[in-house]
Amino acid sequence: MIKIGLLGLGTVGSGVVTIMENNKESIRRKVGTSLAIEKVLVKNLDKERDLDIDSRVLTSNIEDIVYNPDIDLVVELIGGEEPACQYIKEAINRGKSVVTANKLVIAKHGTEILKLAREKGVQVSYEGSVGGGIPIIRPLKESLAANRIHEIYGILNGTTNYILTKMTREGRKFQEVLAEAQKLGYAESDPSSDIEGYDAAYKIAILASIAFETSIDISSVYVEGIDGISVDDIELARELGYVIKLLAIGKRCERGLDIRVHPTFIPRSHPLALVSDVYNAVYLHGDAVGDVMSYGKGAGQMPTGSAVVADIIQVARDIHSGRVVTPSLDTTIKHRVVDINEIENSFYLRLQVRDKPGVLAQITKVLGDNKVSLASVLQKHRLTTVVPLVLITHPVKEQFINKSLKELKKIEDVVSIDSLIRVEEESI
Amino acid sequence: MIKIGLLGLGTVGSGVVTIMENNKESIRRKVGTSLAIEKVLVKNLDKERDLDIDSRVLTSNIEDIVYNPDIDLVVELIGGEEPACQYIKEAINRGKSVVTANKLVIAKHGTEILKLAREKGVQVSYEGSVGGGIPIIRPLKESLAANRIHEIYGILNGTTNYILTKMTREGRKFQEVLAEAQKLGYAESDPSSDIEGYDAAYKIAILASIAFETSIDISSVYVEGIDGISVDDIELARELGYVIKLLAIGKRCERGLDIRVHPTFIPRSHPLALVSDVYNAVYLHGDAVGDVMSYGKGAGQMPTGSAVVADIIQVARDIHSGRVVTPSLDTTIKHRVVDINEIENSFYLRLQVRDKPGVLAQITKVLGDNKVSLASVLQKHRLTTVVPLVLITHPVKEQFINKSLKELKKIEDVVSIDSLIRVEEESI
Incomplete structure (x- = not known):
């Protein structure tokens, strides 16, 4: 049996618990042994939860998990930079493998965390940090490993894609659609990280660091949000044969890398133009494979839970079979992110x-x-x-x-x- | 250094050699050591080749590879059922891991081959057998492992998709477009396996066996080709809001599995309806992830080479790190393929x-x-x-x-x- 310590029981955390329960038998077959959620870190022990979970596994003390010798694998789903980053490092230092969906921590501290994991001989997996349930991190690292990736284009933020889709279809204004999206739960009460493009920027930085085998300094990524997009622009784009998408771009260019996020005119005939509503997609070009696109729901309890549980299965399988799999360092190559002016x-x-x-x-x-x-x-x-x-x-x-x-x-x-x-x- | 024995130096084999040469440094970093093509099995040693390969590695004797103690990994790219299947089993019996792109062998003998590999403690990977360079086998086994897959829909044959696309766009007849596709090299001189749907049937059988954790008897898959599709049908489909695609289907149904390949009316608004020309796509629905689609070039020297070299990298990395990774048997569950009449x-x-x-x-x-x-x-x-x-x-x-x-x-x-x-x- 592999024992898991879960940090956080919010939307994605609850999804993970549900999926692990629903598909218990199939997961056990794939891992080779059963998985047990040994401890769950929560803020409030007494909160009513819509979840069938033994209240004795709940704890509000992080030490019950990271200092717990029974726990093999820590799953971080708190989100945000701190204390999540601290907890992840603490767990690695104690010889535990980590699964996380935290794009902020991986984009900002991924290199450091992977280096630490390598030193300690443990694994760190983060499929859930980009594109929700769409298989992208692992395929990029493994299935496309034979390629020199030239370009990645992503629609990586569901909230902004939903808003742009609504504005395009219904000719309604940004503020109006945003308010509606908030009411429907598709946009957060503070939507700035989505709307201003930072969420997508973290994600493209993660993808680019894998694709270009480098470490991306997130502050060097040019970011522009969708709040300046008017219905007039969307209508004119249509007349000219385009749609407007918040596009995250990672390209090799002459003097380094071109990494940026901004609203973009995309030809209406391009597969990315058809990615609507809360769907995400990653479109890339590799020297051998040519063009490849993956498409699916980029966020939400169950899609992100799907990615997190997939990581849990892989890491648990390795722990169970006694394999030592240390993450390869993707930072071998030094690249300069070229200034947007160039x-x-x-x-x-x-x-x-x-x-x-x-x-x-x-x-x-x-x-x-x-x-x-x-x-x-x-x-x-x-x-x-x-x-x-x-x-x-x-x-x-x-x-x-x-x-x-x-x-x-x-x-x-x-x-x-x-x-x-x-x-x-x-x-x- | 990991030494590779390559069986076959045709279209895909040459692509594999080219990719390994082009991206040598990056591949070495990912594997952790360098890869060497130690021996290549060819029919004709004296044939002129458009490839920079040392003629001393060529051999026409299979024993130089499967009985060669220096070789760790055998890459089978001969195609066809025999002698490919025999060679694969021979290699496994000698303790060598195998990478193959052979859909026919995997669809017909996959269960037996995986069982043998398990016994011998070696790996068998076959990403190149379905969807060319599109990451699909490994994502299905790993990134989507947390899901109960309900349905898979695939456009898995590039030749028929090219023909249907041309018929649809240009209103031309099947026979005429087929003849053109043959001239352009998009269809083989004997196109029956593509046109009659068998190629797609092997591929959906492979995907379904992974998704539904079972062994599919290929003879129980209903297959119907595209040779009966007329321009009238295509035109009427358009009027009614559909396009016609050769669809490979794998679904769970009430009394078992529903696995089949046939021309199908697909709503024009569905993402699969937009997959044109020689592109392939796999669209699936999992209980956690929801709908996911992957799209790319489903065949050809470099796309299929991309998948084969990705498999080589993964297997070589495991061999190099001394890991013993035996394939999990995907045949735990017994399912009945339901008769098409039902x-x-x-x-x-x-x-x-x-x-x-x-x-x-x-x-x-x-x-x-x-x-x-x-x-x-x-x-x-x-x-x-x-x-x-x-x-x-x-x-x-x-x-x-x-x-x-x-x-x-x-x-x-x-x-x-x-x-x-x-x-x-x-x-x-």
């Missing part, structure tokens, strides 16, 4: 301009002087003096676009610059 | 009938008497005496449809029954 992209640019002769000429001159050339121009003629002007550029370094914007603002007949959204087209 | 499906039925009053009433009476109720009726009025009549039924057991067809043929004004295609809608 990255080339196509851009969608929406301005309000006065409907006068010569305005377009002035604008295109500014752009041309800054090495920005245009792929398409869409001018909406209306019976007003101020009209929208929509431009899509050819790929150009971000710094030139920024310089152009400064100069465009000085043109008298440019009333406002409303949107600047990157377009992913060349390599996707 | 399976319930909706059906698309296309007939030619005389355009006379009372004909539809006669037809619906026959159907009703046989428990077949209709979900929709499409009658095309034309300026001819014989018109097409298209029916879609509610789910009904196959035996009742077959009985109905026999009786419909006897109605004088039913000129011909042109098509009967299953519709997947309820559970997909």
